Amino acid sequence: MRLLAEQWAAPHLVVSHSAAAWLWDVELPHASAEFTALRRNLSRKRSGVRCLPLAETDVTVRRGLRCTKVDRTLGDLLRSAGQDEAVIGVESALTWRRIRTYRRAPLTTLDRVAAEAAQPRIHGRHQALQRLSLIDPHAASPAETLARLRMREAGLRPTSQAELTTPEGRRVRPDFLFTREGVVVEIEGYAYHGSREAHRRDLARFNDLQLCPQVRLVLRFTAGEVMHSPAQMITRIRHALARTPPTP
Incomplete structure (x- = not known):
């Protein structure tokens, strides 16, 4: 309602950045009412309004609001949002995600996002390209995403979504695998494991991981631990790696 009210009062404002990402069902840690002005000669400053180069071809309509298209929205996040927010948003847009009551298909491709990030006409291109190097299209x-970023900052480089096979031939993809040590790191979110059937699948997946010949130890962390206690998570991973020396 706030976005509608602002746009009705000032039709030259286009919903952008985190607000546009919210309209596109892109997952972000938080969103606020943000706009980009289609014209630069604003008579007065407005809270949450940015004056950036914006063409009509960058704009579409979603849920009755004029907003930036997906690729422009993601480019804006890469250029100006915090690193965690930008990487989370882009990776969300690139993959299938469970959003509220439906499963949302990928919204774009990495090549299209990279082309938008490389646009020279908007300030922040260098930062956008740097952050693009952090993107994992399999997240x-x-x-x-946050767990991978925290591990990267700590100098840990596991393989994401490595394909493993149980002795019975079932395939399983752990969230992260330290291949030489055989240590798996799984990130568990309540949204994905909040029913009896989901719990059954979760247990079956855990057992399958334990049976894979490449796996020596499985660590599991909740989303809350990743967000609120990342240092503790890193410490536990380091201890696990130290206990499981690399296989020859």
Whole structure:
């Protein structure tokens, strides 16, 4: 309602950045009412309004609001949002995600986002390209993204979504695998494990991981631990890696 009211009062304002991402069902840690002005000669400053180069071809209509298209929205996040927010948003848009009551298909491709990030006409291009190098198109949730970023900052480089096979031939993809040590790191979100059937699938997946010959230890962390206690998560991973020396 706030976005509608602002746009009715000032039709030259286009919903952008985190607000546009929210309209597109892109997962973000938080969203606020943000707009980009189609014209630069604003008579007065408005809270949440940015004056950036914006063409009509960058604009579409979604849920009755004029907003930036998906690729422009993601480019804006890469250029100006915090690193965690930008990477979470892009990875969410690139993959299938469970959003409220439906499963949302990928909204764009990495090539299209990269082309938008490389646009020279908007300030922040260098930062956008740097952040683009952090993107993992296989990430499955915001908590997974945050866990990978925290591990990267700590100098840990596991493989994401490595394909493993149980002795019975079932395939399983752990969130992260330290291949040499055989340590798996799984990030568990309540939204994906909040029913009896989901709990059954979760247990079956855990057992399958334990049976894979490449796996020596499985660590599991909740989304809350990733977001609120990342240092503790990193410490536990380091201890696990130290206990499981690399296989020859």
